[in-house]
Amino acid sequence: MSKRFFFIILISFSCSIISFSQDTKAIFNEAEAYLDDENWSKAVKYFLQVYANQPENGNVQFKIGYCYLNMNKPKKAIPYLKEAVTKIDPNETEDNYDIVSAPLEAYFYLGQAYHMDYQFQKSIDFLSLLKAQLSPNEKDFISKIDQIINWNKNGIVLMKHPVKMSVTNLGDSINSAYEDHSPVFSADESVLLFTSRRQGSIGNNLLEDNQYDEDIYIAHRNVDGTWGKARNIGVPVNTKNHDATIGLSVDGQILLIYRDDKGDGNIYYSTLKGDRWHEPEKFPEPINSKYRETDASLSADGQTLFFTSDRKGGFGGLDIYMSRKLPSGAWGIPQNLGSNINTPYDDESPFIHPDGVTLFFSSKGHRSMGGYDIFFSMFNEETNQWEEPTNIGYPINTTGDDIFYLPTPDGKRAYYASSQYDSKGKTDIYLISLPEAKEKELTVMTGYVIAGDGSVPQNAMITVTDIETQEEVGIFTPNSKTGKYLFILKPGKTYDILVEADNYMYYSQKIEVKKGTAYQQIKQAIKLNPIVLGDLQANYFVKFNQGSDKLSNEIIADLKNMAKFLRINDNLKLNILIQDGSDDTDLNIRRKKALKKYLTTKQIQPERIFTTRQPNAINLIIIPDVSEKQIAENKNNEEQTTQKSQTDKTTVT
16 A cells, blocks of 8 residues: 555544544534424434543443433432443533533432432432532532432431332323423312313423413313313413413312413402303402412402412511402411421422311422421410421322422312323322322212202302301302302201202201211202292291290291391291191290390391291291100100201211
8 A cells, every 4th residue: 555545544534533522512503403493302312422432431421410410310320320420520510512520419319319309318428428528618509419418318218118109191082292280179079170281282382392282271170070082171261361260169169270471470350240251350468469470369268269379578488378358358468388388499289178277288398208208287275386297108208399289178089180190191190099088077068059940040159167166067068050068067056057049948958067077978859949929838947945935046046037037028027926826825925025126136027927827028037945754755866856846957977
C-alpha cells in the first residue's frame, strides 16, 4: 500500500469521526431541549442514542436515569443512576456536551429512585452518603433529603402491617384510554362525577402530553347495580379550559369545581335544578382569595366548607381551612385547622365524611411514606380539637402521590384514582373494598316526595330538627323534577322530619336513631296531600306522657310545625280533639289548654283554635293514655306502635 493511499484513508477516517461526533452532539442538544421542556419520553429517547455511542458517559447516564424517574419508572432509572454515581465529580459545575462526569445530585436521585421502588434501606444509605458531603449551609437541600429519609423510615413501618383490601376497576363505562381521576359521588352512590382528559372535551385541545383539557363527566347507576355509560356533563359546567371535580353534596345536587383561572386557582359550585346543572358560580370572599384555592368538601348538612388555600398565615404551602355558613347565608371567616392537621409541607384534598367528625386529607407531612399520603383525623367534641392524624396504610398509600380518597358512608369502601396493572389509561377510577374497616354508625335517609296524583310538589323543603335540643340539624331540598331527597342522620338522637310544600298539607315524622345502630339506608316515599278548602281531611296526632299535661319535646316539635303551617295558611282553622271522642275530663281539658296556649305564643290567634269539632278545619288529635289493662297487655312488648297519619314515629335500631 502506498503512503499516499494510506494518508487518504486516514484523512477519510478522521473526517468520519468528526462528523460522527458532530451528529452525537446535535442529538445531545436535541435531548437537552426536550429535557428543558420536561418532555421526558422524548428526552430519554435521544439521550439513549447518545448513550449507545458513549456508554461510559456519567453525565448521560445521570440524565437517562433522571428522565426515567420523572416518567415514574424507577426500575429503569436505577441501573443508569447506579453507574452515574461511580462517575461523580463534585467540583464540576458546568453542564454541556463535553462534560462526561455526573453531578453530586446523582446520589439524591438514586436515593429517590430506590425510595419509589420500595427499596427503603438502600435509599436511606445513598441519601445519608450524600448528606455527609454537603455543606451545613445547604439547609434547603438537607431538609429535602431528611424528608425523604423519613418517608423511607415510615415506609418500613407501614409495610410491616399492610391493610387488607381488594381493588376493582370501574370498567369501560367509566374509564377511558386517557387520564380519569377525582371521583365524587352521592351518599347513596346513585350518581358518580369525575374528571377526564379524554377526547371529546369542550375545548377539544390536544396538549403536548397527548391528553385533552380536563372536563367533568357524569354517570348514573343502573337498576342492576352497574354503572351507566359516563357522558360529558357539558356546558355551562365545562368550558374550553380545564374544569375539575373536587366535591359533591351528599344528595348529589351541589357540585364543587376547581378552575385554574390563569394561575389564581378558585373554587366554584354548580347547582342541579331538576335535570339541569346551572352556570357555576365562584365562591365569594372569604372562601376564594387572591391566593390559590384548590380543593373543597361540603359537610352533610351543607353548613360547613372545608377547603385548601396557600394564603398567608398558614403553616406551610397549602393548608386546610374550614368556614361555617352564617344565619345570613354568607360564609364566615375561614379558620385554619391548626398544626394537628396542617404541616410545613402541602396538605390538601380534604373530604369530610358524612358522619361529620372524620376528616380525610392528603399530606406530604405527618408520617407519609412518600409524596402525598392519605390520612384521617377524628374531631374530638370534648376538646374541640382535631386529633393526631392516622396514616390509612399501605398499600392504599404508596411511595408516589396519593390524593383524592373518598370513602363511602358505611366506611367499608372508597373511590379513588390510581395507575394499576389493569388501568385503561394513565390513571383509572377504582373502588377499594376494606373488609376489616370498622363500619360507620350512620343512617342515610332517602326517597321521593310526591303528591297524591304522582306529580312532584314544587318548592318542597325538608327540615330536620334534633328533638332534644330543638336545634335545626339541616334544611334539604328535594329535586324539583324527580322529588328525590337524601340526608344523613347520626346515631343517639331522635329527629323530627318536617316536609312541606306550597299548597300542600305538611308531613312530619319522628325518627329515633339509637346509639350503636349499624349503617343503613332507609328508603321512604313521602306523600303530600293538597290543601282542599271545604274538604279538609288532615289529622295530626300528639301523645302526652301517661297522666301528664306537660308538653314534651316531641309535642313541642309537633306544635312548632303546626304553628308554622298555620301562619303561612292564615285562612285555616284548627280543632284540638281527643282521639276516641271521650269526655273532656280534667286531664283532657288541661292538655287542650296547654296545646292552645303554646300555639298562641307562636302567633296563632286564639279565635282560630277550637276545642270542639268544627267543619273545614285541621284536626290536632290527642292520643289518650293507655289503660291499666292495656299496660298489662303490652308489658312484654319492646315496641309500641301508635296510629299513623300525617305524623309518623319510627325507631331505628
